[in-house]
Amino acid sequence: xxxxxxxxxxxxxxxxxxxxxxxxxxxxxxxxxxxxxxxxxxxxxxxxxxxxxxxxxxxxxxxxxxxxxxxxxxxxxxxxxxxxxxxxxxxxxxxxxxxxxxxxxxxxxxxxxxxxxxxxxxxxxxxxxxxxxxxxxxxxxxxxxxxxxxxxxxxxxxxxxxxxxxxxxxxxxxxxxxxxxxxxxxxxxxxxxxxxxxxxxxxxxxxxxxxxxxxxxxxxxxxxxxxxxxxxxxxxxxxxxxxxxxxxxxxxxxxxxxxxxxxxxxxxxxxxxxxxxxxxxxxxxxxxxxxxxxxxxxxxxxxxxxxxxxxxxxxxxxxxxxxxxxxxx
Amino acid sequence: xxxxxxxxxxxxxxxxxxxxxxxxxxxxxxxxxxxxxxxxxxxxxxxxxxxxxxxxxxxxxxxxxxxxxxxxxxxxxxxxxxxxxxxxxxxxxxxxxxxxxxxxxxxxxxxxxxxxxxxxxxxxxxxxxxxxxxxxxxxxxxxxxxxxxxxxxxxxxxxxxxxx
Numbered sequence: 009x010x011x012x013x014x015x016x017x018x019x020x021x022x023x024x025x026x027x028x029x030x031x032x033x034x035x036x037x038x039x040x041x042x043x044x045x046x047x048x049x050x051x052x053x054x055x056x057x058x059x060x061x062x063x064x065x066x067x068x069x070x071x072x073x074x075x076x077x078x079x080x081x082x083x084x085x086x087x088x089x090x091x092x093x094x095x096x097x098x099x100x101x102x103x104x105x106x107x108x109x110x111x112x113x114x115x116x117x118x119x120x121x122x123x124x125x126x127x128x129x130x131x132x133x134x135x136x137x138x139x140x141x142x143x144x145x146x147x148x149x150x151x152x153x154x155x156x157x158x159x160x161x162x163x164x165x166x167x168x169x170x171x172x173x174x175x176x177x178x179x180x181x182x183x184x185x186x187x188x189x190x191x192x193x194x195x196x197x198x199x200x201x202x203x204x205x206x207x208x209x210x211x212x213x214x215x216x217x218x219x220x221x222x223x224x225x226x227x228x229x230x231x232x233x234x235x236x237x238x239x240x241x242x243x244x245x246x247x248x249x250x251x252x253x254x255x256x257x258x259x260x261x262x263x264x265x266x267x268x269x270x271x272x273x274x275x276x277x278x279x280x281x282x283x284x285x286x287x288x289x290x291x292x293x294x295x296x297x298x299x300x301x302x303x304x305x306x307x308x309x310x311x312x313x314x315x316x317x318x319x320x321x322x323x324x325x326x327x328x329x330x331x332x333x334x335x336x337x
Numbered sequence: 338x339x340x341x342x343x344x345x346x347x348x349x350x351x352x353x354x355x356x357x358x359x360x361x362x363x364x365x366x367x368x369x370x371x372x373x374x375x376x377x378x379x380x381x382x383x384x385x386x387x388x389x390x391x392x393x394x395x396x397x398x399x400x401x402x403x404x405x406x407x408x409x410x411x412x413x414x415x416x417x418x419x420x421x422x423x424x425x426x427x428x429x430x431x432x433x434x435x436x437x438x439x440x441x442x443x444x445x446x447x448x449x450x451x452x453x454x455x456x457x458x459x460x461x462x463x464x465x466x467x468x469x470x471x472x473x474x475x476x477x478x479x480x481x482x483x484x485x486x487x488x489x490x491x492x493x494x495x496x497x498x499x500x501x
Contacts, residue, residue: 162430162491165464192464209468211429219466299433300486315464330463331433331488 017044018052019083025056025063025073026087034070078228079128079146084254093122094153094268095261103129103145108206108222111152115210115218121156126257130224148242149225149253153264156218157272161211164219165330166276166315168193168207171221173282174264175203179225181263182256183243188288191308191317191334196288200241202226223260227251277313284310294319295335296327304329424474426496428489432463436485444485446496450478458496461489476500 020042024033035046042049053071057063060077076084082100089095097120104110107125114123129145157164172193179187179195179202187195187202195203206222226242228250243251270278284290289308296304296319306321317329428434436444436459446458452472461468480497483489 161468164468165430165432165466168465205465207466209466211468212471213473214429298486298488299435300484300488330431 017042017048018055019081021049021052022056022061022073022081022083023087025071026083029073029087032064032066032069032072037070077146080126080149080253080257082126085126085257088254089258089261091122091261091265094265095122095124095257097123099123099125101125101127103127103131105132106130107150107152108208108220111154111220111222112208112210115154115220119154121154123154124261125152125154127151146253147228149223149227149257151257152220152222154218154220155268157216159216161209161214161216163276163314164209164216165192165207166271166279167219167221168205169276169283169311169315170267170271170279171205171207171223171264172203173279173286174260174267175205175223175225176286177263177267178256178260179203179243182259183247183251185243185246187286189283189286190288191311191329192315197241197246201239202241202243202246225256225260227253227256275313276315280311280313280315283315287311289334289336292336296329296332297335298329298332304332308334420497422499423479424476424498424500425494426458426470426472426474426498428461428491428493428495429470430461430463430468431491432461432468432489434483434485434487434489434495435460435462436481446472446478446481448478448481452476452478452498470495472496472498474498474500 021038024038024041035049038049039046053063053065061073062075064072064074066072080100082098085095085100086098099110099114099119101107101110104125104127107127107130111119111123111125114125127150130150155167157167169189169192172189172195175195176187176189179185185197185202187197190196193205193207194201195205202225204224208220208222210217210220226240226245228244229242230244232240232242232245243249267279267282287308287310290310292308293305294308296306296317298304304319304321304327306319306327309318309320309326311317312328317332317334319327319329321327438445438460446452446456452458453475454471454473456472457469458472458478459470461470476498478496479499482494482496489495
């Protein structure tokens with residue numbers, strides 16, 4: 009079964025503090041609510057304070073959460089979650105090699121639809137074909153989402169475009185930045201990458217067992233190392249502000265869930281205009297670099313109702329592109 | 338009767354469609370048009386028993402076969418047809434075939450590799466969704482029918498396996 013890491017008395021107390029962070033909670037009320045002694049409540053509060061949580065403690069009133077250490081916790085994300093399914097089961101690790109690898113393992117063991125693996129620090133994050141994704145402790149978001157879609161295999165790639173739309177909405181709502189999407193699922197702001205998405209399918213013959221979507225948001229990184237400086241940006245580097253991570257995660261879950269429901273009931277044709285609205289370089293000349301060294305040059309016409317990129321080549325014919333890296337000058 | 342112009346139009350239409358093959362039959366003959374990507378880089382324009390028409394070259398630059406691969410798929414096709422007892426591992430979706438997990442890693446399998454049901458044999462990627470394909474049978478890989486980085490069609494045979 010699914011391993012629930014922070015599923016402890018301390019975690020439960022923290023979640024209560026997050027949920028009611030606008031008021032004081034008495035030790036008595038907490039102990040009754042959770043089913044532990046008042047002494048246990050006091051001990052766990054002291055332990056949370058030692059971890060860096062600022063908890064105000066007032067005689068006759070009780071405890072109130074003032075501030076939390078940098079980063080995420082299961083309690084912080086689940087306390088004000090509005091979704092029905094996405095993120096309702098969180099497997100939180102303060103540090104882990106790769107959320108994606110763990111999510112694939114959990115999916116194989118039967119983790120349910122909507123389960124999320126979340127961490128404060130990825131020590132060996134996986135990217136597409138060996139690319140790595142930076143995630144220092146508590147500064148950025150790295151998570152992997154397990155889905156059990158009842159879809160034919162050939163439709164599952166559409167989920168990558170849907171995820172990009174959900175991430176773009178998240179950034180717009182949380183940071184007020186309007187990102188563009190580079191086909192199929194890169195999120196860019198002024199040419200710099202803000203979000204990385206890696207989607208993997210687990211299938212058996214024609215049956216989809218699970219889709220695991222790994223997503224990394226660059227949030228509070230202020231200085232990128234030289235080789236990626238010109239290619240990467242964060243919400244902090246673009247706005248000059250630091251962001252709390254939990255609301256961004258919650259917003260992503262909410263945006264994703266809404267789009268996913270729309271997709272299941274109405275099909276990709278409803279996602280397509282949302283994607284195209286944010287698409288970069290529609291109607292402009294692009295270079296399509298395909299695996300195996302083939303390069304196509306032409307005008308990006310958009311995507312079709314399957315999510316396939318439509319390119320009008322220089323000879324006037326139209327190519328359907330299923331797999332490529334898009335570039336432009 | 339089809340004119341050369343009709344055939345050119347058909348090729349253009351096929352080229353921009355998601356179809357991989359188009360067959361037309363009429364009283365005066367039949368024509369088969371197949372996209373290059375549809376079968377391992379081979380451009381095929383077959384015109385059979387139709388004296389009124391002549392073979393037409395596929396026009397698209399994108400569809401030009403890579404010269405070093407053009408001979409192999411034909412052999413693969415013959416092989417596939419020749420020995421129906423071999424298990425075919427086919428592509429479950431349109432996408433790019435990757436023989437390894439990253440450019441500098443070894444191929445998952447090659448000719449002679451032993452596989453079982455859960456062995457990963459390749460990755461097929463479309464729109465940045467990566468699908469690890471499992472052998473789904475126990476045996477020995479006797480042929481690899483496609484090359485790393487090649488576009489594959491739905492249902493296209495990728496490997497031939499001699500089952501134990």
